[in-house]
Amino acid sequence: MKSVRNLILTIIFVILFAVFLEKAPEFLNGYWQRILNLIAINAILALSLNLIYGITGMFSLGHAGFMAIGAYVSALLVLSPAQKSAMWILEDIYPFLLNVNAPFVVSLILAGLAAAFFGLLVALPVLRLGGDYLGIATLGFAEIIRILITNMAPLTNGSLGLKGIPAYTTLFMSWGCLGIVLLCTVCMLKSNFGGVLRAVRDDEVAAKMMGINTFKIKVLAFTLGCFGGGLGGALMGNLITTIDPKMFMITQTYNILMIIVVGGLGSVTGSIIGSFLVTTMLEWLRFVENPITIFNINIPGIPGMRMVIFSLLLIMVIIFRREGIMGMREFSWDIFFPKRKIKDFESKTETVLELQDVKLKFGGLSAIENLNMKIRHWEIVGLIGPNGAGKTSAFNVISGFYKPTSGTIKFLGKSIGGLSPDKVCQAGMSRTFQNIRLFGNETVLQNVMIGSRIRQKYHWWMSLLPFVFTDVIKEDAEVRAQAMNLLDQLGLDAFADEKASSLPYGAQRRLEIARALATKPRFLLLDEPAAGMNPQESEELMKFIRRLRDEFDLTILLIEHDMKVVMNVCDYIHVLDQGVHIAEGTPEEIKSNPKVIEAYLGAGASEGSAA
Amino acid sequence: MELNIFVQHFINALSLGSLYGLVAVGYTMVYGILRLINFAHGDIFMLGAYFVYFATIVYKLPWAVGVVLAIIGTTICGLLVDRVAYKPLREAPRISALISAIGVSFFIENFAVVVFTGMPRPVVQPPILMKPIEFSNGVRLIPLGILVPVVAFLLVGALLWLLYKTKPGLAMRAISFDIETTRMMGVSVNKIIALAFGLGSALAAVAGIMWALRYPRVEPFMGMTPGIKAFIAAVFGGIGSVPGAMIGGLILGFVEIMSVAFFPTLSGYKDAFAFLLLIMILLFRPTGLLGEKLEDKI
Numbered sequence: 001m002k003s004v005r006n007l008i009l010t011i012i013f014v015i016l017f018a019v020f021l022e023k024a025p026e027f028l029n030g031y032w033q034r035i036l037n038l039i040a041i042n043a044i045l046a047l048s049l050n051l052i053y054g055i056t057g058m059f060s061l062g063h064a065g066f067m068a069i070g071a072y073v074s075a076l077l078v079l080s081p082a083q084k085s086a087m088w089i090l091e092d093i094y095p096f097l098l099n100v101n102a103p104f105v106v107s108l109i110l111a112g113l114a115a116a117f118f119g120l121l122v123a124l125p126v127l128r129l130g131g132d133y134l135g136i137a138t139l140g141f142a143e144i145i146r147i148l149i150t151n152m153a154p155l156t157n158g159s160l161g162l163k164g165i166p167a168y169t170t171l172f173m174s175w176g177c178l179g180i181v182l183l184c185t186v187c188m189l190k191s192n193f194g195g196v197l198r199a200v201r202d203d204e205v206a207a208k209m210m211g212i213n214t215f216k217i218k219v220l221a222f223t224l225g226c227f228g229g230g231l232g233g234a235l236m237g238n239l240i241t242t243i244d245p246k247m248f249m250i251t252q253t254y255n256i257l258m259i260i261v262v263g264g265l266g267s268v269t270g271s272i273i274g275s276f277l278v279t280t281m282l283e284w285l286r287f288v289e290n291p292i293t294i295f296n297i298n299i300p301g302i303p304g305m306r307m308v309i310f311s312l313l314l315i316m317v318i319i320f321r322r323e324g325i326m327g328m329r330e331f332s333w334d335i336f337f338p339k340r341k342i343k344d345f346e347s348k349t350e351t352v353l354e355l356q357d358v359k360l361k362f363g364g365l366s367a368i369e370n371l372n373m374k375i376r377h378w379e380i381v382g383l384i385g386p387n388g389a390g391k392t393s394a395f396n397v398i399s400g401f402y403k404p405t406s407g408t409i410k411f412l413g414k415s416i417g418g419l420s421p422d423k424v425c426q427a428g429m430s431r432t433f434q435n436i437r438l439f440g441n442e443t444v445l446q447n448v449m450i451g452s453r454i455r456q457k458y459h460w461w462m463s464l465l466p467f468v469f470t471d472v473i474k475e476d477a478e479v480r481a482q483a484m485n486l487l488d489q490l491g492l493d494a495f496a497d498e499k500a501s502s503l504p505y506g507a508q509r510r511l512e513i514a515r516a517l518a519t520k521p522r523f524l525l526l527d528e529p530a531a532g533m534n535p536q537e538s539e540e541l542m543k544f545i546r547r548l549r550d551e552f553d554l555t556i557l558l559i560e561h562d563m564k565v566v567m568n569v570c571d572y573i574h575v576l577d578q579g580v581h582i583a584e585g586t587p588e589e590i591k592s593n594p595k596v597i598e599a600y601l602g603a604g605a606s607e608g609s610a611a
Numbered sequence: 612m613e614l615n616i617f618v619q620h621f622i623n624a625l626s627l628g629s630l631y632g633l634v635a636v637g638y639t640m641v642y643g644i645l646r647l648i649n650f651a652h653g654d655i656f657m658l659g660a661y662f663v664y665f666a667t668i669v670y671k672l673p674w675a676v677g678v679v680l681a682i683i684g685t686t687i688c689g690l691l692v693d694r695v696a697y698k699p700l701r702e703a704p705r706i707s708a709l710i711s712a713i714g715v716s717f718f719i720e721n722f723a724v725v726v727f728t729g730m731p732r733p734v735v736q737p738p739i740l741m742k743p744i745e746f747s748n749g750v751r752l753i754p755l756g757i758l759v760p761v762v763a764f765l766l767v768g769a770l771l772w773l774l775y776k777t778k779p780g781l782a783m784r785a786i787s788f789d790i791e792t793t794r795m796m797g798v799s800v801n802k803i804i805a806l807a808f809g810l811g812s813a814l815a816a817v818a819g820i821m822w823a824l825r826y827p828r829v830e831p832f833m834g835m836t837p838g839i840k841a842f843i844a845a846v847f848g849g850i851g852s853v854p855g856a857m858i859g860g861l862i863l864g865f866v867e868i869m870s871v872a873f874f875p876t877l878s879g880y881k882d883a884f885a886f887l888l889l890i891m892i893l894l895f896r897p898t899g900l901l902g903e904k905l906e907d908k909i
Contacts, residue, residue, distance in 0.1 A: 057708070125894050132648055132709075135894050136846060140886035141838075147886075151879040153882065250839075254713050261710050304724030304831075311717035320701045322707040 003176060006333040021171045032172060034239070035283050040174035041235045042275035044181050046259040047268065048228020053257075054266035055194075055220040057201030059135040061253050063229045065142030068149060069118055069246035070230025071237035072156055075165045076100070077107035078238065090160070093152040095212060104168040105229045108177070108234050115230020116223045118145070120295075122402055123222040127215065139364050148244040160238075161244025167237040175366065176544035177235060181228060184464040191463035192449050192476050194455060195442065197221055198266070199450045202439035207398065209433075211425035211454030211519050221347040262317055264324035267440075271330040274324070285309055301570055328441055352438060352523050352555045353398070358407035358417075360390075360397055367393040369579045370458075371407070375523075375572075377385075378558045380549055380572035384563075384590075386600055389576040391559045392434060395525055398557075399431045400424035412522065426454055430516035431525035434559075436508050440501035440504065444511055446502050451518025483518060489551065490514045506537055510544075517552060524548070526558040537563070538562055543571045565593065575599065615750050620872040622756040628864020629763030633723035634841035635820035635848065635856035636767060637811025643787040644706055644807050650712040651692055653838015654719035654811050659685040659819030660829045661727055664734055672736055682816045689812025690805055692719075698801065723831035731830035734823045760820050766814060767857050774853060779806055793818060836882070843889045849902025856901060863888065887897065 014591075022035060045063065052060045079087075081098050102110065126137045149156045156162075188194050199207040200214050207214050237243045255278070263274025285306040291298060317324070353375040360368040368390045375381050383391050396402045398409060400421040409417040416424055430451075439447050456479060462469035487493045490510050495503055500511060508530060516524060529545070530538045542565055549556055560566045566573065567587045575583040575590060576600035583590060590596055634656055641649045663685045664678030696715045700708040740755040774780035782803045785793040822837065825831050844863045848855025863885055870875050871878045892899060 011801070099903040126890070129893055129897055132646070133846070133893055133897055135646070136842070137890050143839075144883050145884050147880060147883040193759075254717070257710065257713070261706075265706070303729060304726055307717055307721035308725055311714045311721060314714040315711055317698055317719065318707050318711045322685045322700070322703050546770070 002334070003388045007067050009333045011062055013231060015216035017175075021175055021361075024171055033075065033140055034377065034451040035279060035439035036171060037169055037174045037235075037239050038283075038390060039276050039279045039583050040278050041169075041239065042256070042259055043178050043233065044174075044228055045256045046184055046263065046275050048225040049256050050260045050266065050268070050271045051197075051228070052222055052225035054260055054264075054271075055201065056197045056218060057187065058218055058222060058228050059131060060138040060222070060225070061135045061250065061257075062122065062138030063225075063256050064248040064250060065138075066115040066226045066238065066251035067117045067228035067233030067252065068142075068145055068243075068245070071243045071248070072162070073114040073230070074107040074111040074234030075162045075237045075243055077102040077110065078104055078166055078168065079162065080443060085162060087159055087160075087248050088154075089498070090158065093157070094154050096253060097155065102191040103172075104166075104238065107233060111234035112227040112231040115233070116227040117283075119226025119229075119249075120219065120223045127132050127218045127222060127511075139253075141535060142212075142248075142250065142253065146245050146248055149248075150242055153389075156245075159245060161247075163242050165237055167238060168342045169235050169243050174235055174239070177231060181231070182272075183270070187283045187466045187472075188463040189268065190462075192453050192465060193451045193458075193460050193463040194481055195446050196453050198446075199265075199439045202441055203437045204434065205401070205421075206437040206439065206451070206515075208401075208421035209425055209431055210451045210515070211422050212450075213246070213420075213422045225522075233564075238554045249263050258314055260324075262314070262324055264326035264328060267324070267330055269289040269329070270324055270326035272523065274327065277325075281313070281405030282306070303325035351375070352377050352379075352412060353557070354408075354410040355398070356408045356410075358394075358397060358409060359405045360393055360402055361405045366579050368576075369399065369581070371581050373574055373581075373584075375555060375557060377555050378553075379571050380545065380551065380569055381559060382559075382566040382573040383559050383576065384566055385576035385582075388578065390579040391576055392527060394576065395431065395557075395559065397526055398424075399429060399525060406518040415472055422454075425519055425521075426472055426521040428520070429525070430519045430521035430523075431517055432446040432509070432512040432529065434527040434531065438508060438510055438515070440499070442500055444500055444503065445480070445496040446488065447511060447515050448486055449476075452479040454519060481486045486514050486517055505532060509533075513548070517548075521554070523555045523557070526556060526560075528559050528561065530560055533562075535564075541565065545569050616750065616872075618729075618750045618752070620653035620868055622752060624865040626756055626759035626821075626864075627868060629760040629846045630818050630822055631841045631863050633763050633766065633814050634837060635845040635860045636770065636853055637815045637855040638842045638845040639848070639850055639853060640783070640807045642845065644696070644783065644790070644804055645701075645708070647697065647708045648712065648842065649697075649707070649811075650838075652815060653718055653834035653836075653841070654716050654723075655685060655689050655692070655834070655882075656815040656819040656822070656841075657829070657831065657834030658688050658719065658840060659816030659832065660734075661668070661723065661824035662816070663730060663746070663820045664829045668732075668735055669826040671795060678711025678820055681820055682813050685819070686809050686813045686817030688719075689815070693808040700875065701869050711816070717758060720835070721833050722851035727829075727831060729831055731828045734827040734829060736824055736827050740824065740840070745826035755821075755824060759825065762821065763857075766817060767853065771809065771853060773810075779803060783807055799836065810860065821893065840885045843885050846889060847892050847899055849899030852899070852901040855899055855901035882907045 024036065026038070037181045045067065048059070049063050052058050057533045076097060077100060080101070084093055084098055122138065126134060126141070129137055150159050154188040194210055199212065200217050204214050260271055265272030285528060288301070288305040288309065289303055289377060290301045314551050327562065351374055354371065358368060358371040359366070371394060385391055393402065397404050400416070400419050400423065403418045407417070408415055411427055411429060414427065416427060451569060456470045456475045458469065458475055462472050466472040466475065479544045484493065484496065487496055488514065492507060492511055492514060495507060500508070503511060513526070530541050533541060537554040545556065546569060548554055570587060573585065573587055573590045574581065575596050582599060583593045585593065634652065637652050638649060641647055659681055662681035663677050666672045666680050667674055674678070692715055696711045697708055700711055740758065741753055743751045743753050745751050772785060782793065782798045783806065785796070785798065786800060786803055790800060840863060841860065844859035845856045847862060848857070848859030866884050866888060867881055870884055871881055
């Protein structure tokens with residue numbers, strides 16, 4: 001078995017590496033040991049920032065602040081009372097702080113937890129922001145943390161910093177911590193929960209429609225990342241034995257950011273390689289700042305030159321290979337072996353969806369006026385109208401992206417007006433988007449698996465230790481099998497391991513439907529499924545939509561401009577024009593309705609056609 | 612608080628605020644057009660200060676000549692940064708340009724350490740700017756304190772005229788609205804982007820020169836903190852809005868100076884105010900005071 005082979009290889013590698021670390025002090029001097037330690041610590045920091053930024057897509061510039069919290073918490077716990085009373089010169093240390101003490105390992109865990117706690121406090125308000133604003137706000141928090149540390153002398157000894165911290169960070173400590181962090185990260189990212197994290201990064205809107213509470217996921221990932229930041233900071237403090245507020249300036253965050261960019265955003269392997277390269281490069285470049293003698297010619301060291309060269313290298317990496325060394329790929333033992341080939345659903349005539357006097361206004365502009373609709377089980381209903389009629393707005397109101405200004409929406413007898421998209425999805429509704437919104441960087445199979453996450457029972461934290469919580473492995477396997485089954489039914493099985501963005505257009509549309517079906521909906525909204533299809537393709541699509549309804553026992557509401565599709569496939573049709581619900585009826589009734597003809601072809605046309 | 616002291620604080624706040632505003636304008640123009648936080652902008656500001664230092668103090672040129680040369684030199688540097696580090700990345704994901712900006716910032720700072728050395732150098736202020744003017748009610752002011760806000764307001768006024776009354780200004784506003792459509796309209800987008808970088812750098816140079824005169828010294832990392840604060844001012848005012856950047860700068864200047872003036876015990880926390888202000892506005896009005904609301908299309 002391939003997985004057994006890979007596991008054995010991994011274990012052998014870990015044992016060999018442990019032997020290397022054991023013997024290292026015999027042949028490596030203090031300087032090299034320190035660099036090895038720094039590589040491990042930087043890798044922990046890079047992995048944690050990568051989880052926040054590369055994997056979950058939250059641009060955070062606050063890592064240095066969380067490192068500072070970790071470093072101070074750990075240092076204050078491992079310093080002896082005698083050392084502390086000698087160090088606080090300008091102001092007295094808080095008495096309770098003088099005598100607290102903890103073993104190093106406990107201090108590491110508390111350091112991580114403290115940073116995670118502050119991370120959670122920061123995340124709850126700040127993660128409502130997105131993009132660059134999030135970056136700036138987190139940068140702001142990191143600076144505030146640093147300013148607080150500088151000014152709260154009785155707690156932190158102010159700008160003097162802490163000295164003489166016991167050098168507890170040994171090679172086994174730093175690499176051991178990295179090993180644990182790495183194992184947990186890899187397990188989590190391999191589980192379906194990891195897929196959810198990447199889905200939030202790739203397309204938050206689509207992720208919400210998969211029933212995912214994206215805000216909660218982001219807070220979780222951010223807090224976990226902060227734990228790593230605190231842990232890394234604590235290890236760092238116990239390695240250099242001195243900490244002060246200046247150590248944790250924005251430059252520190254930039255260093256970590258550089259590691260993950262050089263290694264490849266979103267790649268775990270990349271973070272490890274990146275920290276190896278950046279750490280050794282920064283150390284090696286010190287030579288340009290020391291005087292050198294070549295053939296009796298003295299070249300004086302140039303202060304600042306190291307960072308000049310380093311920043312130039314960084315700019316070059318970004319310009320010429322912006323995806324970094326690994327891109328989003330990961331290391332796998334498989335690269336050393338030639339490739340080999342691999343490889344449930346739940347009555348009738350009840351009302352599924354009912355809209356009563358639904359209104360939607362944006363400021364003074366009325367997007368939808370008094371929409372009334374009743375859709376019964378097993379029906380395929382069309383929503384049509386000219387451009388700007390408010391069709392997609394109606395979809396957005398039904399699926400929870402917009403809150404209706406007034407009116408009620410009942411789904412399976414429950415009121416859902418104003419619920420968020422993830423709640424609407426959990427209630428049994430799913431949709432596709434006019435402009436396809438797939439998680440482009442994920443494989444076809446993973447896209448579908450993310451849709452199944454809301455039906456899984458295991459908690460996110462179990463994915464950190466799947467060997468203990470075997471439900472993770474079991475449930476992920478079930479979901480995988482169901483997803484394969486779905487792909488099979490939709491004729492996408494051949495593409496299972498392809499990247500979603502590489503699929504041809506028509507297949508991408510079917511994949512979006514497959515992903516929607518993975519949430520096991522009872523009601524499916526299709527936004528322009530025939531957009532961009534030729535007549536033959538739309539012919540196939542019509543058969544496909546009916547087959548969907550039959551095989552998955554669905555009720556379907558679709559927006560479509562292709563009148564041939566609408567008239568052939570729909571049992572009932574609603575017509576919107578400029579937000580007004582102008583007509584409803586069977587395809588035959590709609591075809592001869594003068595109001596509809598007027599809306600499409602303008603006034604006068606209906607008389608012409610009637611004549 | 613005595614009137615004299617209050618007026619001193621007021622003038623201090625006004626000049627600090629208008630300096631933040633001048634730098635913030637450069638951030639806001641570039642962000643409005645490219646959605647890029649030009650992290651190197653604070654370092655461009657530092658270059659302006661160094662250039663005027665070398666021109667007038669080392670090479671003993673007259674101040675007027677020195678100032679003009681410094682502005683030209685800094686503008687060229689700003690244009691070079693765009694050409695070398697940002698232009699190749701126009702089609703790349705935004706993060707790439709951002710990382711490149713961080714790299715450029717590192718580069719300029721450390722290059723300054725290599726060329727100018729890391730030692731802070733004192734700036735000799737021209738005596739004419741420092742001779743106090745006394746008023747009958749006992750208020751004393753130095754001309755520099757008045758010169759700084761006056762120059763800043765004039766320049767921002769001129770920039771607004773350029774943005775709203777001239778063709779390149781129209782093109783710049785069009786690009787910030789929709790870069791692709793503007794390109795279709797036959798506007799040479801790269802030239803207009805260069806113009807934005809050039810104008811921003813020239814204003815940063817003026818701010819750097821005045822900063823060097825007010826806090827009479829120059830050093831390679833002098834652009835870092837004012838740079839970040841000016842960016843905060845730009846976000847506070849509503850990123851993309853030039854008047855917003857100026858207003859944001861002034862508010863930030865007043866908050867910093869007045870909080871310390873009225874509560875001297877808080878002086879250690881001075882730098883935290885800017886960030887607190889930033890986080891508050893981001894939470895309650897993420898688009899800033901004058902910014903426009905952008906929504907994701909579903």
